[in-house]
Amino acid sequence: MRQLSTQDNDFEQQLSALLAFETVNDAELLKTVDDIINRVRQDGDKAVLALTQQFDEHPATSMAELELSQESLAHAFAELDEDVKQALTTAASRVQSFHERQVQESWHYEDELGNRLGQKVTPLDRVGIYVPGGLASYPSSVLMNAIPAKVAGVKEIIMVVPAPAGVLNPLVLAAAYLSKVDRVFTIGGAQAVAALAYGTDTIPAVDKVTGPGNKYVAAAKRAVFGQVGIDMIAGPSEVLVYAEGESGDRADWLAMDLLSQAEHDRIAQAIFVTTSAEQLAEVALEIEKALAELPKADIARDSLQNRGALILVKDRSEGMALINRIAPEHLELSVDEPDELLADVRHAGAIFMGRHTPEAIGDYCAGPNHVLPTSGTARFSSPLGVYDFQKKSSIIYCTESGSKPLAKIADILAQNEDLEAHARSARYRS
Structure with a gap:
């Protein structure tokens, strides 16, 4: 050292x-990931199944075999030793307690002209969480990704976790049960990220993908950003x-x-x-x-x-x-x-x-989240939190009298930007 x-x-x-x-700047890596994403976009379930069989040596012969039932998650939790069960439950409770304090509420105020301005905070509809599997199986990552999403009010959480040779860590499944994950698919790698981003007949498209993974996962998250949101390139x-x-x-x-x-x-x-x-x-x-x-x-x-x-x-x-x-x-x-x-x-x-x-x-x-910015990105990034699963809409509600002085300002500024339709749209109100 x-x-x-x-x-x-x-x-x-x-x-x-x-x-x-630099995690994801290798040209060969990026080409491999792009090829995988394009296969999934084109062939959907067929590509996901074939890639899972190829890379994870998974014995599944159909997409149905890659999805875990809620009963199997509950069984995994029930079968834990009592000390492990208690440790996982306590950890989940602490994570939830911390993240409940992060919830952002909608707000508004009335300006001096009588107009109402504000912000509407809304949870995302559906998110995908990636959880490492195989040699690196982290039930704690399930808690850290799923619980903030649930606290935020996300309606549906889709979890993907690779299962090399069909083998899964039961503690990961127990954590998914405890975190109230809605659906779990035993897929991983760039194909899992692509399936979450674009959707297949079996796997629904999500609004955001979060969670850590290897370099293929990181590269895939960067590639699909824009189609979906992502938490960070870890x-x-x-x-x-x-x-x-x-x-x-x-x-x-x-x-x-x-x-x-x-x-x-x-x-x-x-x-x-x-x-x-x-x-x-x-x-x-x-x-x-x-x-x-x-x-x-x-x-x-x-x-x-x-x-x-x-x-x-x-x-x-x-x-x-x-x-x-x-x-x-x-x-x-x-x-x-x-x-x-x-x-x-x-x-x-x-x-x-x-x-x-x-x-x-x-x-x-x-209690605080362990999904954190790496590689110097703490200069401008924050830990994963409830705020990552909420989005904000601006609210602007002008009264007839309150609109007139603002319309005059907008008219002047629009003319100076040479945007005549903007100017007239505002002028009509003034």
């Missing part, structure tokens, strides 16, 4: 190389842990927080930033000790070697500037008084305050 210092002469070049990552998971070598720090805790992201994926990113050279060395040692016993040590080691870093900064001010430069998906502030730093953090998907708030808690059960 590379060790850097902001005092290195080539630090900026090293940092730029560390952060450089890259590999990231964490930045910041500490200052204080007496309360535990190097083994800090190391494990970094490894909790590194074990996700060989291209996940874990960065440690500290003002203490001694602490940097201690964390490096603890990482090596932990890697000797982690089940996914090979994945974590590749991640740390490919995209990880331990970075020494000279002081807190430099540390905060670096955090905002990186704009991490997950930011841990492992210091005595994290509130002192909060005002200086401008770019981060989620901020974990203090030593007893590991990012892992946020992944599962804290």
Whole structure:
């Protein structure tokens, strides 16, 4: 795992190389995805079934076999061990409680002319949520995508989840039951995104597609944007842990927080930033000790070697500037008084305050959404939320008397834009 210092002469070049990552710009990848989308648009169910058989080696011989019944979802939930069932139920309750506070309401006001102006907030009719399957099966992703949609008032949720060789994680199905997902199809990849975007005889077209997936899913979401809405183009998971070598720090805790992201994926990113050279060395040692016993040590080691870093900064001010430069998906502030730093953090998907708030808690059960902006997009993007499943319409209601002065203004401005029909349309009212 590379060790850097902001005092290195080539630090900026090293940092730029560390952060450089583009998920969906490979020409061959984009061509493959475009071909899949076009097949689905042209052949619908036939293409979806054939592609699912090809890529997932799914034994299904008809589209009917790719849809799961509500009874099978309920059975999966009922069969969970009690401790798992309780953990999943509690996590779902916390996610719902948090997101209920995000609901936006319609509003209006009356201006000085007696006109009524406002905004009508409406839930989307139907959304599709993509949930990873196979090696990366995440029931928590079901909760984080479906529950905000239900809280928003979405009428129908269509879930797609790949089932390699027909095998599914029962916990994913249990989470779908608990989240009140309406229909579940065991399909994945670009073909699933295309089916949700354009619809087939079996799979209804949706208004928006959300949820994480591999590079084919990410490329497909970008390709269908415009036909449907999407949440974001998600890259590999990231964490930045910041500490200052204080007496309360535990190097083994800090190391494990970094490894909790590194074990996700060989291209996940874990960065440690500290003002203490001694602490940097201690964390490096603890990482090596932990890697000797982690089940996914090979994945974590590749991640740390490919995209990880331990970075020494000279002081807190430099540390905060670096955090905002990186704009991490997950930011841990492992210091005595994290509130002192909060005002200086401008770019981060989620901020974990203090030593007893590991990012892992946020992944599962804290309540806030774990679908977060990656690859520096926290500079302009937000976590997935209820607001992603609502849309807004402007309301403009002019009275006869209130319309006249506005019409005169519109007439003048339209003439100056050389739009005579606009000008006359307004003038008729004045």
